[in-house]
Amino acid sequence: MSDVVNITIDGKECKAEKGMTILQVALREGIDIPTLCYHKDLEPYGGCRLCTVEIESRGRKNYVVSCLYPVEEGLVVKTRSPEVEKIRRIIVELLLARAPGSPELIKLKEEYGAKEEKFGKEPIFCILCGLCVRYCSEVKKKYAISFVQSGVKREISFIPEIALKECDKCKECFPLCPTSYAQALYLLTQALSGGPST
Ligand code: SF4
Ligand code: FES
Structure with missing residues (x-):
């Protein structure tokens, strides 16, 4: 069985490999879909839902999160309906x-x-996109920041014992944050803990 599927995005016929998501194909084809929690080096998360697109498959219309949805033969995608x-x-x-x-x-x-x-x-100045948390754990393997609590109380928090040792020389999550909250929270954590440890 072929590993290539044919899909249409905004009227453009595209070939994609099985296993790719709609968003990955769109990015490759230069078709813009807005995202807030997607990062090419991170596992798809599906947190912000901004990348929602309209699909038609086997005669049925639906709305799906494009960073999670895998392509399938004959899929018709509209990114701007x-x-x-x-x-x-x-x-x-x-x-x-x-x-x-x-x-x-x-x-x-x-x-x-x-x-x-x-x-x-x-x-609360954080949209819980998880980019900082996931980047720190998946890419940097430092686990200096994590989600705490659940439901409406869910928030992010630096783990001071790790953050004060690791973050000053890294700070790679700061530019990923769509709200700048990660940096502000780090500075607060640092201030409350008496500065970076050496
Ligand atoms: S601090 Fe920024 S990057 Fe981290 S979860 Fe909140 S909005 Fe996303
Ligand atoms: S980019 Fe956030 S849900 Fe897809």
């Missing part, structure tokens, strides 16, 4: 309520016509 735009607008509004000052979210707000005040404001 009116429904997709609406889903993304709502996601951006929800995320803006968490992290109102994020430049990345402000850009998305303009692009999708999102309204900042729609879901009220309880800013």
Whole structure:
């Protein structure tokens, strides 16, 4: 059986290898799908759902998270249908309520016509995309930052004993963070712990 599948993205016929996700094919083809929790070196996470696209497969329409959804023969993908735009607008509004000052979210707000005040404001300045946590564990293997608690109380936290030894010479998660919260939280952790340990 062939390992190549034929799919269509926004009318463009694309060949893809089995096992690839829609997002991977789109990126390879230069088709833009917005993402907030995707990183090419990390396991797909599916946390932000901003990469949602419309698919049609075996005559059925559906909305799927493109960074997780594997390609299949004959798949037809629309990355910009009116429904997709609406889903993304709502996601951006929800995320803006968490992290109102994020430049990345402000850009998305303009692009999708999102309204900042729609879901009220309880800013926690972190959108829980997990890029910092996953990069630190999967790429750096340091485990200096992790998720703590669950449900609405879920947040991220540096592990001071590790972070104070490792983070000062790394800081590679800071530019990945869509809200700059990772850096702010590290500085706070450092200040509360009396500075980096040597
Ligand atoms: S601190 Fe930044 S990178 Fe880490 S989970 Fe929150 S938004 Fe994502
Ligand atoms: S990029 Fe796909 S869910 Fe975040």
